[in-house]
Structure formats: C-alpha cells, structure tokens
Amino acid sequence: MVSTKRSQEPQSSRLSKAEIEDNFGDLHPPLSRSEALIEADRCYFCYDAPCTTACPTGIDIPGFIQKIRSDNIRGSAYTILRENIMGGMCARVCPTEVLCEEACVRNLHEEKPVSIGLLQRFATDPVFEQATQLFSRADASGRKVAVVGGGPAGLSCAHRLATLGHDVVVFNRDSKPGGLNEYGIAAYKTIDDFAQKEVDYILSIGGIEVRNDVAMGDDFTLQQLRDDYDAVFLGIGLAAVNELGMDGDDMTGVDNAIEYIAELRQADDKSALPVGRNVVVIGGGMTAIDIAVQSKRLGAERVDIVYRRGPDQMGASRYEQELAQTSGVTIHHWARPLRLHGGGKVTSIEFARTSFDDKGKLKATKDTFVLDADVVFKAIGQRLADDDVVDLKVQHGRIVVDDSQATSLADVWAGGDCVTGGDDLTVSAVQHGKVAAIAIDTYLRK
C-alpha cells in the first residue's frame, strides 16, 4: 500500500507480501511437457549448428533438443551439463536473445527462434529436483588444486577437476557458495533457492571441499596457495565497486546496486526491505536493469535509469531494456550525473545531457535536468580489488589470461569476470572454469 503522505524515505512494506510474492515469481515460467515437445519439434537439427557456435560453453543444442523430442530427458540434461555444469542457471539467466537464440536459423525463416533457454530448463530441472548424479570421478590423481572464488567460474572449474580425479578446495569469501548466482542475479530469474540447489548438485560429485568466509588477502595469500597446492585457479570476480567520483558519493541514500541486490537475494521477507519512493539508477548494464526492475517490483513509485550513452551501447540487451520499460522503469539515455543534492541525505540528483564532440568523444553539454531521488543506486561497474592480484599481470583492471585461461604464473589459472576478455556472463565464467580445469589437468599429468 502506497502512503499518500510523504513519509520517511526509503521505507519498507510499500506492497503487501502477496503482491511482492507475485512480483518476484518466475520471470519465465517453465514449459509443460507438451509445450516442450511442441517447441522441441521446431528445432531443425541444424548441421554445425549456429546456436552451438553462439553458446560460450558450446552446448550441443540440437542434440539436447532431439533428446527432449524422444523423451530422453536424462540424456538431454547430460548433453547440456557435460559442457556447462551450470546449464540450469544459464537456462534462467543467459541473455539467449543475443547468444543461441539470436543465432537460431528460425530467425531467418519466421523471425521467431526456438526457445532454447526454456527447453534447456525443461531438460535440466528434473536432474536438480531429483539430484540425479550424471557424472562420475576418474581415478584419484593424488593432486590437489586450490580454487579461489565460489562463483560460476570457480565451481565450474572445481567440478571439472573433480570429475578428472583431482581433489579441490574452494576458498569462498561469502558465507554461501554460488557467487553472483547466489548474491547478484535478479530474484525473479532464479526462484526457489535454485542457486543453492545447483551448488549442492555440483558438490555432490565429491572431492570438493568448500571453505566459506575466507578471503584472499585477509585470510591467505596467493603465494601460500601456490606453496600448498599443485595448482591454483582464481575465479575471484570483481570485488571493488566503481565510484561516481563526485561530491556526496557518501550521502545517505546513495548506495551500490550490487550490495542492495545481495541483501534482497538473502532476505527472508522482501517486504521488510526499505525501498525508495523515487529511485534513480546510474548505469547501463544488467545490474542497472536488475536493481531498477526489482526496486519497482518492491513498490518504488518512480524508477529512472540514467545512462550516459544510447540504447545500442548499453550493456543490457534490448530484451532486458524492454523488461525494465514494461516493468514501469523509465530509461534516460545520453546523460551523466553532475551533482547530488541534499544535506546528509540525498533528495535529488542533477544530470548533464551528453553528446559526442567532433572527435567522437563523449562530453557533457550545458543542458541539465534534475530528478527527485531518495535513493540513488550506482550500477556503473565493478573492478578488481587491487590487493587481490599483486603477483599477476593485469591489463585494464583485469587479469591477463591466454586461451587456456593461464595467467602469467605457470601454476595459476583464472577465469570469470576477473579476467581480460570476459563479458560478465555466467555462461562465460563457466566456460573459463571448464577450460582452465582441462588445462590444469594436462599440466598436472605432465
């Protein structure tokens, strides 16, 4: 219930529990069996399929869809998970509209791709629900690998190493494994605690020990791991948050989007979360969309996203942008924040419109506007925490790796958001972890 009287902002319980439950239901409800069979029939079973090429983990998509057609659901799930152990989460969060589904040849035929993401979820859901073990471990190698980071890259690497016969210790800085799957992804994309179900499934292979609440730098160093283990994989993500770099960054009401999302994901009762009346989000990536849509769904009256460039440059896909817009979020392009207004507490934020100068460089114009704001979310990206990677070669704030995810140190590999060439997608992180594990296995068996 929205109070008509302006009260202390932000506040909780803007919506009833039932409304919030409805707002945070499954974004894409799963396919029924008959829906899945009909959709699977639309797959042309392409040769050297463009969808598979477009998948960062190279899942044999026509192969798994054909197995859905023949009711070989376990085989279908194996086809998916053997390439992407987080195929369940990726089925929910992958921007399929710019990956496999964009490549689907049906787009050329009728402008409607096969719903690959939903079919992938259909094939994998039963495996997680029934905890069906599809993998086994090779004979023990006697080698031990340290994996730093309990997110998609780290867990993917750990799982593949475990199947290859190595023992793994995962050092996880959070109190639960899962990384951004657990703390970062919008709640309506992964309901019913799926992230932990997936983690449980991954760990059920055996040979993986997870140590939570331990952080590199604070509790151990990279050098210690190199001394104690046969190899190290870093899937440490981007732990530091970019700042606006303007006065008032520390005002009450100016928050980091990822921290609020993490709080939201861990909340037992979402209606108890404080929500702004007028929420302004600065940024253009998935995090900006996620925080904006979730704020709206928690009951914020007005939510604005402000991005310094145009819709084509946004990190969020068109589909995500439209999701925000249909959720009632207003997206302003071509504007950058100029200054925050308010005493100790933010009340509004002023923007300058932007355009390209003669040299094609983005610059602020004299044209400005002000948006009321009791909450301003910064969603302008994260960066590597400086002291995480003292010994490694770093470029543009990311760890430099080669095609096999090898770093500048012979016994250290890295993957996920923390490396160069990353695209901040779960699916890419999983691929990095997998590729690194295969490289580590080769290294350990030399």
Place this chain on the structure above:
Amino acid sequence: MANLTSEYLGIRSPNPFWLASAPPTDKAYNVNRAFEAGWGGAVWKTLGEDPPIVNVNGPRYSTLHSNERRVIGFNNIELITDRPLQTNLDEIRQIKRDWPDRALVVSVMLPMDEQTWAKYIPMIEDTGADGLELNFGCPHGMSERGMGAAVGQVPEYIQMVAEWCKKVATVPVIVKLTPNVANIVPPAKAAKDGGADGVSLINTINSIMRVDYDTLTMYPTTDGMGTHGGYCGEAVKPIALNMVAEIARNPDTADLPLSGIGGITNWRDAVDFLALGASNVQVCTAAMVYGFKIIDDLVDGLSAFLDDKGMASVSALVGAAVPSVTDWQYLNLNYVEKAVIDQDLCISCGRCHIVCEDTSHQAITHTVNGERHFEVIDEECIGCNLCVCVCPVDGCITMRPVTDGIDARTGEKINTEKANWTTHPNNPMRKQG
C-alpha cells in the same frame, strides 16, 4: 464452379466423398450427422450374421503421433457391427428414405457358403440401399474366423464369393480389397472375373503400434494381452496410391471402376487418388480424428482445384496421372537433373549438406571462402532429390533439368534421346537392336 456430382457404378452422389465402412457409419445417428455436414455418401459399417459379434470393452484404437500429437497413423481392432442385423437394416432404410440424394452402400461380411450370402443379400437390398460392398479386407479378428482379409488374400475365394453375390444382387457389387497381399492385381482381377462391378481399396494394414515402455507389453492391450490391428490414416496413403495405380495401369484391370481409400485427409489427398485412377474416394480416419466438418475443405478444395485446372467435372480428373506411372525399366536413363539452392531463401540450417555428406554423394558445400555457405557441387550431384526432401524451407531447393551441354558429374554431353534399361549396355537381358 466445377460440378462435383459423382457417379460411381451408376450410384449418384452430390460429391465424390463417401464415408468408408467403419465406426463413423455404424449407426443412423452418425450417418445422419455426416449427411447434414455434407458428405456425398456412406458405406454402412459391415453387417454380419446374427447373433452379432462382440467387441472388446477396452481400447480399440491406437495412434502414431507427431510430437504435437498430430495423428499420423491410426490402428484399430474393432470388428464389424456389433448390433442386431434388424436394427441396422431398419436404420439403413430410414436413412435412405431421409437422404435420397446421397449414396448409401452397405458393407457385408458373411461365412463362406453360398446359401448364407443368398439369404442376406435380398434382405439388405430391401432397405433401398444403392449398392453392396463385400468386406474382404479386415485384417484382424474376423480374418481368424475365415472372413475379411482371409478371403481377400485368396483370389479364387474373391472370385467365388463375388459370383455368389452377383447371382442374387440387383444393385452394384463392390469388392473391398485388403492390402495385406504381395501383389494387388490378382485380387482385383479375381473380383472382376467374379463379376464385381468395382473394387474399393485399401482396407487396413496389419500392424502393432508400439510397446508400453513401462510394462514392456505391446500397446495397447486388453487386460495385458494385445493383438495386431488394422493400420490406416495419413501414413498409409502412399501404399494405397500405389495399389490404386497398379490396378489402374494394368491392362487386365484398367477398366475396373475404383473407389480409393487410405489416409485421405484433405482435398489434395483426394486429387492424388482421383488422378491415379479412382472414380471416387472414401474417408474414415480423418473424420475419426477431426469430425465430419473436414468435408468442407474436401469439397471446396477439390472444386477450386478443378476450376484452376479448367476441368468441368471430377471425371475429367480421374486417371489423369495414370499414364505417368510405369515400370522402372522404362525410365529415361539419359535424363539429368541437378539440385539448385535458392540462396535468398536458404536459412543455412545445413541439413542438405549433412545428409548429402553422410548418406549420399558429398555434393553440397558447408563452407565457401571461410563462410558458412551451402551450395550444390554439380560435379558430384546425382540429382537424387534427398536435399529437396530434407530442406525445411518450402521451395528453397529445387531440381533443375539439364537439357543441353555437358553433365558436370560425368563430363559427358547431355543426350537428348531417351534410352532406358531395356536397351542399356549393362543389362544382360537387353533387347538387341
């Protein structure tokens, strides 16, 4: 508008679409609904001797489905009518009285003795029915008792029973043939020799649909045991068309009026049967899958087709394609075609490439200048049509006749003269010039 009025063996009907003898024609109620919907005629479900047979009280039907559960094939173990003879006769009489412009033929199946046929045929004719159809086709149940397909598989029996019937019948007699034979022509010839006025075909094909994957029994069963049934529906049409064409093109049987049956679902299926020699068509499965309303598409689809072809009546279409059916040995071996892919329509699925690569003649590219690109390699293409068959885009791959110049595959000049196997040098039995 083309005239769809049909006359088969002198039996007139407003259109050439009859309901086949089957569950949809078992009762006056159903036939009445069919005629209200616009069906041109009906062959009443097969009558037998009293006391009537009994049916199982469990599943009679089973299907071959596509994934979206479209019925592709259909199978049944229902027997002939299980109602008392007099009930059927009374209802037939009433229907014929109520619908005098529709064709009403009665199917009949009786034991193998002349007196029985002589006794029942006048009783059936007394209803006013337009004709008789002798059921020598049912492959299940009745055949175990020496009737149905058990008769249809022995030409001598067909001829004998046809003769018995013709002795007493005053209305046209049609023999319904079973496809469960090695060669359809001898049964058709036997019907003709027995004096039958026409043959209808095909009846259903012996079949078991599948097993139950839980119980590992056949499926469906009656209390754990099952039996083969008769297969029909869209999947059997090609088998039926071949049998119709075989009779239509054989000099011994070419003059035998045919009623085509087997998987007719839309007007194009009807065109297939008519063009290959059937004078009219009978439908069952499509009605059992979709209801009687499909007659709308059958009627106006055929009518529009005849108009487009400039044909004034159905009879102009009957047999039009028969002269194009021949034996393999007479096919022109000098004729060459190559596949052509329309690059504007191609969606790059690669299906043509992989089937040609894996199972045919490696005649379609996958990559050209480093790009995903599918193109026919004339030097390898044997013109087999496989790529056309598997391409999901209608009209994307077509076959192009090569009528002059050099065949890129053989390097030989195209020979425009026809030459077939009968004169081919590789044929040890070739006719010497």
